[in-house]
Amino acid sequence: MPAGVFKERYAELMAHLRYPIHWAGLALGVAVLALLPLAGAYSVSLAADAAVFLIAAIGLNITTGLAGQISLAQGALMGVGAYAVAKTVEALAAGGHSVAGMALLLIPAAGLAAAAVGLLLALPSFRLKGYYLAMASLAAQVLLVYIFKTIIDPQQGITMPDEAKTVADIYFGDGYPMYYLVIAITAVMALAAANIGRSSVGRAMKAVRDNDVSASIVGIDVARTKALAFALGAFYAGIAGALYALTNNSVAWDAFELATSIDLLAMVLVGGAGRIIWGSLLGVLLLRVVWSNLDAPLSSLGFINLVGGVDAVKYLVFGLLVAYFVVKEPEGLIGVLRRVKEYLRLWPFSY
Amino acid sequence: MFSAAKRHPTRKEVVGFDSWGRPGDSVPGLLELWEPSRRYAEKPRIAERSILIVEDVRVEFGGIVAVDGAGFRLEPGQILALIGPNGAGKTSLLNVVSGFYRPRRGHVIFMGRDITHLPPHKRARMGLARTFQHSELFMHMTVVENIMTGLEPWRRYSLLDAALWTEKARRWEEWARWKAEQVIDLLELHRYRDRVVEGLPPGIQKRVDLARALAQDPKVVLMDEPMAGLSREEKEDLARAIVEVNETQGVSFVLVEHDLEVVMDLCDYVVAMESGRVIAEGPPEAVARDPKVVEAYLGG
Numbered sequence: 001m002p003a004g005v006f007k008e009r010y011a012e013l014m015a016h017l018r019y020p021i022h023w024a025g026l027a028l029g030v031a032v033l034a035l036l037p038l039a040g041a042y043s044v045s046l047a048a049d050a051a052v053f054l055i056a057a058i059g060l061n062i063t064t065g066l067a068g069q070i071s072l073a074q075g076a077l078m079g080v081g082a083y084a085v086a087k088t089v090e091a092l093a094a095g096g097h098s099v100a101g102m103a104l105l106l107i108p109a110a111g112l113a114a115a116a117v118g119l120l121l122a123l124p125s126f127r128l129k130g131y132y133l134a135m136a137s138l139a140a141q142v143l144l145v146y147i148f149k150t151i152i153d154p155q156q157g158i159t160m161p162d163e164a165k166t167v168a169d170i171y172f173g174d175g176y177p178m179y180y181l182v183i184a185i186t187a188v189m190a191l192a193a194a195n196i197g198r199s200s201v202g203r204a205m206k207a208v209r210d211n212d213v214s215a216s217i218v219g220i221d222v223a224r225t226k227a228l229a230f231a232l233g234a235f236y237a238g239i240a241g242a243l244y245a246l247t248n249n250s251v252a253w254d255a256f257e258l259a260t261s262i263d264l265l266a267m268v269l270v271g272g273a274g275r276i277i278w279g280s281l282l283g284v285l286l287l288r289v290v291w292s293n294l295d296a297p298l299s300s301l302g303f304i305n306l307v308g309g310v311d312a313v314k315y316l317v318f319g320l321l322v323a324y325f326v327v328k329e330p331e332g333l334i335g336v337l338r339r340v341k342e343y344l345r346l347w348p349f350s351y
Numbered sequence: 352m353f354s355a356a357k358r359h360p361t362r363k364e365v366v367g368f369d370s371w372g373r374p375g376d377s378v379p380g381l382l383e384l385w386e387p388s389r390r391y392a393e394k395p396r397i398a399e400r401s402i403l404i405v406e407d408v409r410v411e412f413g414g415i416v417a418v419d420g421a422g423f424r425l426e427p428g429q430i431l432a433l434i435g436p437n438g439a440g441k442t443s444l445l446n447v448v449s450g451f452y453r454p455r456r457g458h459v460i461f462m463g464r465d466i467t468h469l470p471p472h473k474r475a476r477m478g479l480a481r482t483f484q485h486s487e488l489f490m491h492m493t494v495v496e497n498i499m500t501g502l503e504p505w506r507r508y509s510l511l512d513a514a515l516w517t518e519k520a521r522r523w524e525e526w527a528r529w530k531a532e533q534v535i536d537l538l539e540l541h542r543y544r545d546r547v548v549e550g551l552p553p554g555i556q557k558r559v560d561l562a563r564a565l566a567q568d569p570k571v572v573l574m575d576e577p578m579a580g581l582s583r584e585e586k587e588d589l590a591r592a593i594v595e596v597n598e599t600q601g602v603s604f605v606l607v608e609h610d611l612e613v614v615m616d617l618c619d620y621v622v623a624m625e626s627g628r629v630i631a632e633g634p635p636e637a638v639a640r641d642p643k644v645v646e647a648y649l650g651g
Contacts, residue, residue, distance in 0.1 A: 010528040011521060192514035199513035199520060200499070200506045200527065203492070207500045210489035217449060217487075218563060219475035219504035228510070274491070 016194060033183055037176050044179045045247075050289050051186040052243045057267045057280040058193045059236025064265065065273035066202060067229030068209025069125050070134040074264045076144035077234045079256030080117050081110035081241025083148060086158040086251040093161060101167040103160055103246050107185070110242035111235045117144070118234020122227040141261050148253035159250040172246060182243055189239060190277050196232070197276050205229050206274070263287060266318070270325045272332030282333040287318075402427045402603055403448070403479075403571050408457035410443050410627075417443040419627035422457065423605075425571065430597055430604045432614040432635070435624035436647055441607045442484070444624070445573050448605070449481045450474050462570065476504045480569035484576040484607075486556040490549040494540055494559050497548055498531040501566035534562045538592050554585030558592065565596060571603045572596075578610045586610070590617055615639065623647070 007013045017023055037044050060074040085106045092099045124136035149156075165173040172178050196202050207215040208225045216222050245251045271283025291314070298310045307313060329335055403425040410418040418440040425431050433441045446452045448459055450471035459467045466474050475481075480501075489497050505527075512520040535541060538558050543551060548559060557577060564572050577593075578586050590613060596602050608614050614621060614635060621638040623631040631641040638644055 010525045014521075014524060014528070195516040195520075196510070196513050199508075199516075199524065200503050201510055201513050203496055203500050204503045206492055206496070207489050207503075210491050211487050213451075214483070214487040214489065215500070216471040217475055217481045218501045219472050219567060220500065221472050232510075 048179050048182045048247050050284050051182045052240050053288050054280055054284045055186055055189050056237050056240035057264055057284050058276055059233040060264050061268045061276045061280045063229050063233030065268055067205035069226055069229055071137045072134055072261045073121055073137040073141040074237050075256045075260030076141045077114045077237035078241035079148055080114040081238030082245040082251045083152050084110040084113040085242045085245045086160055089160045089164045090158055099164040103164040104167055107242040111238040114238025115231040115235040118230045119227055122230035125226045126223050141258055145253055145257055153253055157250040157252040178247055193276050266322045270332055272334030275334045279332055279334045402462060404460040405448060406458045408447050409455045410452055411455050416627055421624060421629050423622045425603055428601045428603055429620055430618045431620045432618040433607045433622050434614060439624040440627040441624055442575055445575055445607055449573055478570035480564035480567050481573040482560040482564050484579055486560045488548045488559055493545050493547055494543045495531050497559055498534055498562050498566045499527050501563045502527045531566060534566050538562045554581050557589055573605045575607045578613050
């Protein structure tokens with residue numbers, strides 16, 4: 001905290017942007033995001049993909065990081081959102097209705113559909129904790145993917161017509177319009193999550209995470225708070241799923257399998273559980289953006305095939321990384337950064 | 352001396368609060384946000400002076416009787432101590448009052464309403480606060496956040512307000528923060544305000560625990576061994592805080608306590624238990640001289 005800055009009102013303490021450097025950071029961030037398309041089509045699609053996963057990770061960070069309810073079903077909940085959009089558009093088109101712009105209009109509905117499923121997932125959390133709750137959500141994940149496979153999407157792949165992604169002659173399926181739309185929605189969702197995190201609702205969730213017995217003794221309805229955390233996390237997953245359906249050519253269930261859920265959980269744990277925005281962002285940057293660009297540099301290493309090839313090495317590193325952060329850095333990357341900041345603030349003195 | 356006589360239940364106004372602990376005019380515009388919650392509107396149905404009546408409670412754990420027909424009455428503004436050797440059932444009785452255990456028999460009547468079957472969070476909302484022997488704080492939250500969680504039942508804005516951070520949410524949060532600061536002032540926790548609870552000294556943690564309870568505007572605070580594991584100075588600080596809250600705000604206390612010095616100095620009324628039964632009750636001096644109590648403590 002910069003010295004000599006004194007707040008005179010509680011509102012100033014609660015604001016997101018408290019110091020000049022925050023404003024500078026915001027300006028820099030907006031500038032980078034606005035000018036990113038200049039770097040080419042690949043960076044646009046990479047950023048949009050990262051933004052979609054950022055929304056899902058923020059949702060999981062609310063459920064798991066803020067409220068402490070481990071969920072291994074976030075990937076399947078993304079699927080619920082994606083299929084809610086794709087299936088509805090498909091059904092409307094089959095019925096001969098106009099589907100113009102429907103892929104965009106249905107984004108909030110996808111969130112609500114996933115939130116409803118998330119509420120169902122909250123039911124075991126009233127009775128179960130920790131590993132057992134994780135197992136219950138794992139069962140839900142497997143069950144949901146089974147439903148996708150057998151009932152909703154037996155042909156593996158629903159492709160929405162282009163007109164569903166078109167509003168006022170602007171095609172939002174790829175390119176700049178898609179990028180700016182996704183980034184804008186992500187910004188709004190992130191801001192809302194940050195607001196919930198600093199509100200009394202967020203404090204109630206943290207209270208349930210830290211100690212559910214005392215949470216009930218200070219008058220917090222523990223079951224309701226857990227249900228809210230699940231529904232809210234699922235809502236974010238649903239929005240992310242709808243944006244996935246928008247930005248990808250087709251929606252297929254293999255994108256929402258257990259591996260996705262584990263990836264998302266790893267992003268939250270490695271980035272920083274409980275730090276809903278910055279923790280999720282760091283996790284996504286490392287495990288989605290950097291990760292997907294590691295193939296080329298890794299395969300150029302001569303010895304990589306001696307140790308099983310690129311994929312094997314990535315799996316190994318992924319496992320070690322998650323294990324290291326869970327054991328040694330429970331605060332995640334954000335905790336590491338905080339320590340670096342503390343160190344630099346005092347540098348060159350040790351205290 | 353009957354200390355009950357010298358401490359009448361008074362509800363002196365604390366600066367900024369009216370006698371019910373609502374914010375006054377000192378923060379303009381906040382009062383209309385604050386609607387009196389249900390517990391203020393609810394008048395006691397039974398014309399009874401005692402604020403908390405615990406009657407004939409029996410608690411069993413698989414055949415072992417922990418509490419066997421014990422009970423007590425707490426008058427408004429009183430500090431009552433539950434004493435007794437280990438395993439006498441004091442904490443079990445307290446857990447029945449705060450709603451963690453369902454008694455096999457008996458009633459808990461709080462402000463004229465039978466709350467025997469109410470879940471803990473609803474009792475808390477009626478004004479029944481509780482602190483724990485081993486502090487059960489929210490370890491990864493700061494002191495001020497811990498205190499503010501006690502205000503969650505009075506949240507007057509929706510999730511949507513929170514997400515959009517509307518004027519309504521902002522003003523409520525300001526009020527909550529201001530309210531937490533009142534308790535911080537009272538218990539002199541200024542230095543620790545923004546510190547994470549984990550790693551604070553045990554004496555401070557106990558004070559934060561009390562602060563969190565007081566933030567809920569309680570009528571009655573149940574404290575399970577508040578002095579256990581504290582140094583002499585920490586004990587004195589905590590005792591001073593309890594007396595101050597009791598005298599300025601008329602909050603009643605039920606203390607489960609082993610430190611008899613504290614019990615003698617602090618309490619108006621003592622209930623002694625052994626093997627789940629009440630063996631003596633009355634003013635502290637009388638109970639301390641009671642042969643049954645002496646035997647229970649010394650004869651084991």
